[in-house]
Amino acid sequence: MSSLREGPAIVVRREDYAPPAFWIDTVDLAFDLDPAKTRVLNRMRLRRNPDVAPQALRLDGEDLNLARVLVNGGGCSFRMDGQTLVLENLPEGAEPFDLEIFTTCAPEKNTQLMGLYVSQGTFFTQCEAEGFRRITYFLDRPDVMASYTVTLRADKDRYPVLLSNGNLVDSGNLPDNRHFAKWVDPHKKPCYLFALVAGKLVAREQRIVSRSGKEHLLQVYVRPGDMDKTEHAMNSLMASVVWDEARFGLPLDLERFMIVATADFNMGAMENKGLNIFNTKYVLANSATATDTDFANIESVVGHEYFHNWTGNRITCRDWFQLSLKEGLTVFRDQEFSMDLCADPSARAVKRIEDVRVLRTAQFPEDAGPMAHPVRPDSYVEINNFYTVTIYEKGAEVVRMMQTLVGRDGFRKGMDLYFQRHDGQAVTCDDFAQAVADANPGSELSRLLPQFKRWYSQAGTPRVQATGRFDAEARTYTLELAQTCDPTPGQSDKAPFVIPVAIGLLDAQGRDLPLHLDGGPAVSGTQTVVLSEACQSFVFTGIDAEPVPSVLRGFSAPVVLDMNLSDAELLHLLAHDSDPFNRWEAGQRLALRRALHAIRAEGPVHQEPLDEAFVAAMRAVLRHPALDAAFKELVLTLPAETYIAEQLDIVDPQRIHAVREAMRSQLAHALHEDWIWAYEQHRDNGAYRPDPVSTGRRALTGMALTMLCLAARDNGNPVWPGKAYQRFKDAGNMTDRFNALSALVIAGLPLASEALARFHGMFKQEALVLDKWFALQAGAPDRGGNVLPAVRQLLAHPDFNLRNPNRARSVIFSYCSANPGAFHRADAAGYVFWSEKVIEIDAFNPQVAARLARALDRWKKLAEPYRSAAREAIARVAAKPDLSNDVREVVTRSLAD
Ligand code: PHE
Ligand code: ZN
Numbered sequence: 001m002s003s004l005r006e007g008p009a010i011v012v013r014r015e016d017y018a019p020p021a022f023w024i025d026t027v028d029l030a031f032d033l034d035p036a037k038t039r040v041l042n043r044m045r046l047r048r049n050p051d052v053a054p055q056a057l058r059l060d061g062e063d064l065n066l067a068r069v070l071v072n073g074g075g076c077s078f079r080m081d082g083q084t085l086v087l088e089n090l091p092e093g094a095e096p097f098d099l100e101i102f103t104t105c106a107p108e109k110n111t112q113l114m115g116l117y118v119s120q121g122t123f124f125t126q127c128e129a130e131g132f133r134r135i136t137y138f139l140d141r142p143d144v145m146a147s148y149t150v151t152l153r154a155d156k157d158r159y160p161v162l163l164s165n166g167n168l169v170d171s172g173n174l175p176d177n178r179h180f181a182k183w184v185d186p187h188k189k190p191c192y193l194f195a196l197v198a199g200k201l202v203a204r205e206q207r208i209v210s211r212s213g214k215e216h217l218l219q220v221y222v223r224p225g226d227m228d229k230t231e232h233a234m235n236s237l238m239a240s241v242v243w244d245e246a247r248f249g250l251p252l253d254l255e256r257f258m259i260v261a262t263a264d265f266n267m268g269a270m271e272n273k274g275l276n277i278f279n280t281k282y283v284l285a286n287s288a289t290a291t292d293t294d295f296a297n298i299e300s301v302v303g304h305e306y307f308h309n310w311t312g313n314r315i316t317c318r319d320w321f322q323l324s325l326k327e328g329l330t331v332f333r334d335q336e337f338s339m340d341l342c343a344d345p346s347a348r349a350v351k352r353i354e355d356v357r358v359l360r361t362a363q364f365p366e367d368a369g370p371m372a373h374p375v376r377p378d379s380y381v382e383i384n385n386f387y388t389v390t391i392y393e394k395g396a397e398v399v400r401m402m403q404t405l406v407g408r409d410g411f412r413k414g415m416d417l418y419f420q421r422h423d424g425q426a427v428t429c430d431d432f433a434q435a436v437a438d439a440n441p442g443s444e445l446s447r448l449l450p451q452f453k454r455w456y457s458q459a460g461t462p463r464v465q466a467t468g469r470f471d472a473e474a475r476t477y478t479l480e481l482a483q484t485c486d487p488t489p490g491q492s493d494k495a496p497f498v499i500p501v502a503i504g505l506l507d508a509q510g511r512d513l514p515l516h517l518d519g520g521p522a523v524s525g526t527q528t529v530v531l532s533e534a535c536q537s538f539v540f541t542g543i544d545a546e547p548v549p550s551v552l553r554g555f556s557a558p559v560v561l562d563m564n565l566s567d568a569e570l571l572h573l574l575a576h577d578s579d580p581f582n583r584w585e586a587g588q589r590l591a592l593r594r595a596l597h598a599i600r601a602e603g604p605v606h607q608e609p610l611d612e613a614f615v616a617a618m619r620a621v622l623r624h625p626a627l628d629a630a631f632k633e634l635v636l637t638l639p640a641e642t643y644i645a646e647q648l649d650i651v652d653p654q655r656i657h658a659v660r661e662a663m664r665s666q667l668a669h670a671l672h673e674d675w676i677w678a679y680e681q682h683r684d685n686g687a688y689r690p691d692p693v694s695t696g697r698r699a700l701t702g703m704a705l706t707m708l709c710l711a712a713r714d715n716g717n718p719v720w721p722g723k724a725y726q727r728f729k730d731a732g733n734m735t736d737r738f739n740a741l742s743a744l745v746i747a748g749l750p751l752a753s754e755a756l757a758r759f760h761g762m763f764k765q766e767a768l769v770l771d772k773w774f775a776l777q778a779g780a781p782d783r784g785g786n787v788l789p790a791v792r793q794l795l796a797h798p799d800f801n802l803r804n805p806n807r808a809r810s811v812i813f814s815y816c817s818a819n820p821g822a823f824h825r826a827d828a829a830g831y832v833f834w835s836e837k838v839i840e841i842d843a844f845n846p847q848v849a850a851r852l853a854r855a856l857d858r859w860k861k862l863a864e865p866y867r868s869a870a871r872e873a874i875a876r877v878a879a880k881p882d883l884s885n886d887v888r889e890v891v892t893r894s895l896a897d
Helices: 224-229 231-248 292-308 320-340 345-368 389-422 429-438 567-576 580-600 612-623 629-636 641-646 653-670 672-682 692-715 719-730 734-747 751-763 767-778 787-795 805-816 829-842 846-856 866-878 885-895
Strands: 022-032 038-048 057-059 065-071 079-081 084-087 097-105 115-119 122-126 145-155 161-164 167-174 178-184 196-199 202-209 215-222 256-262 275-279 463-471 476-484 499-506 514-516 522-524 527-531 535-541 548-551 560-563
Touching: 065 084, 122 256, 122 275, 145 161, 145 196, 161 178, 196 275, 202 224, 202 231, 215 224, 215 231, 224 231, 231 256, 231 292, 231 320, 231 389, 256 292, 275 292, 292 320, 292 692, 320 345, 320 389, 320 429, 345 389, 345 580, 345 629, 345 641, 345 692, 389 429, 389 499, 463 499, 463 548, 476 499, 476 527, 476 548, 499 514, 499 567, 514 535, 527 535, 548 560, 548 567, 567 580, 567 612, 580 612, 580 629, 580 641, 580 653, 612 629, 612 653, 612 672, 629 692, 641 653, 653 672, 653 692, 672 692, 692 719, 692 734, 719 734, 719 751, 734 751, 734 767, 751 767, 767 787, 767 805, 787 805, 787 829, 805 829, 805 846, 829 846, 829 866, 829 885, 846 866, 846 885, 866 885
Parallel strands: 022 145, 215 256, 256 275, 463 560
Antiparallel strands: 022 038, 038 097, 057 084, 065 097, 079 084, 115 122, 122 196, 145 178, 161 196, 167 178, 202 215, 463 476, 476 535, 499 527, 499 548, 514 522
């Protein structure tokens, strides 16, 4: 992968897939672990693939020192082709043969955190996607599945815990104060699921009995001081085991399931068979150090990695173009898991709204920018660049549409058939879709399968134009739906997608009308129609008065819906829609309309962009007796600046920021009494519990406090800043404490610096809390260009460490990717900063650098002077001769036209 800085970048194409020329049946690995020089003895049993013409064996390797190669115990000839080890004179015929390879590597010098590396004195591995080749020579591709036996040897004092995949079959002492552990994985696996961990760790343990009566041991391994932060991860793991068995009939297939946390990790977590390795951010939590968001994220990431055990590990990907086969499906599963854990429909809807928000603020821009790619890409230079919101989140939406088209029970049948057909195999996205369709003959999915699969092959976000027409005489309501999709890189013309559109019609009282599609049987509430042509009409009969349409309920497809509803209609939906998603969406549309109006207006930004009707509607939601606090907080949150930017052809980030701030400030003042009421009503929540109800109350309290501090900043009244500071000091949990701190920082109040200093003093030993402290400052609303100098100071802070991905992200990504109002500066200093950091990080961690490189993806939409300055900054990065493939691919695509 990434360290290939020599030679031209090679494009890998999906259509070039060829099965491997050899199979590897068994692998026996022995590690002598030493940070400076680890010795790896790799003994494999291979055989030729009878279906492929005889050819040389080409083994992937990267940054390895090769010491010995033996075939069937004897010497043999080999050569290097770049970093590839080529063996040409292997035994002919079908008989298996033994290949022994002895290499060394230097884990302590491994700064990219791929392969075998050291984090805080402990050894970890990361092999997905192509990291195993940095451990030993191998056929590093997911369709080669082998049985693994692993022996770890290391110093007993420094590395008392020795872990690998599967079951511990032997352990004991060795001379020189060393010891060993031998692990056997009972399941065949691709090498990207290999893992080892060695170090000083402690474990929280839990024994469980599955439905079939089998006993399992669950373990969560952390550093000795972190035991008091493992309960929630363990609870989440137990809930995951129960859920997968209940919802999909998928049991835990291992005697032992381990999670290990590391502070140095490029991504969120990794689903290595039986030995998941996690970023500490997604394991460690207690009420004093973690927020409600952290608790929710841990639940879903623990679930996600656990669910991979079936969707990803038991059935894996044929090649990396099929990445969404496991990721889209597993995100869908973790989303469903989190929703199923919610007791009531409102909490489910809140989760759905949050997921859609991620999709629309991150994936839609990706799909409209230079890195746009289909859910199943056709080519890549660096596979690490394709762990994207498109593969994950859009991929999950594609799976969700399948469930919508075949129903929840039908989807379960589809999953059953998928496992019946493919358990133990490496397969494709086509195989998955085929199984779901075949299990549901007669469904719309089965009828339209080839066309439905365009969701896998065509990039870009479809737009659906909806127009409604009421005919009083005929008593019909006709909904015309038309779809288009803009060109994306390499795809100029798009064929129509299959788009499930969930529809409701509201009467004047806000009640759902019974729906008769084309005079068909009555459906109460929601009817899902399937748009599969460029343009189609759907006629609802027996309609007596003009209804208000509620279209794309639950966000039934990942599309942009254009429908010209009046303010009155949107206000009606906001007040009454039985579909909570569209109820929220109506509020977002009303806010967006006002934001766009103020942005497009001539002259200086209007300081009061909101009208009385909108304010009154927001007040009604805030004061509503029946709505949940969590839902209210979502409705009262204005659309994000990046989401607003996507609606514009030419983007002036400063103006967007100014308008959104003006709207927020107006809401702060106009609803002042209501915010006080909301704060007082929701502030007490008793003992901390991360359940949806108390989480929602804390979220609304935090929002109220921010609004009250914003108002105080303008009118100079010290009461609410004082209360916020008091709450910050007295809070009984991190959510309330951090919300109070944020309120002071966001409002830019003088007390903020005092609170920040105090917060740092309280938590200087807690890395994850310090990440929040850094992120809050780097993400603060810009006032006259003050954030960039603050960010530069944060980089000089003794607690800052560019090599730790979480810390780097907390400052640099929070500024460049999450704070558009501060990053896009007319003097281009934000972009200069960005280019410096991309280059600096690329020298030691290309994966993290390439993610940062994407902060300027949408530069072509920027207004001048931002646009030219951004292009210049990207060109400056691109001009560096020794970039990694990772960053090179991103900036090349970004500059292409
Ligand atoms: N496969 C991991 C997941 O989605 C993500 C990951 C990819 C982690 C590559 C590390 C490296 O759960
Ligand atoms: Zn995953």
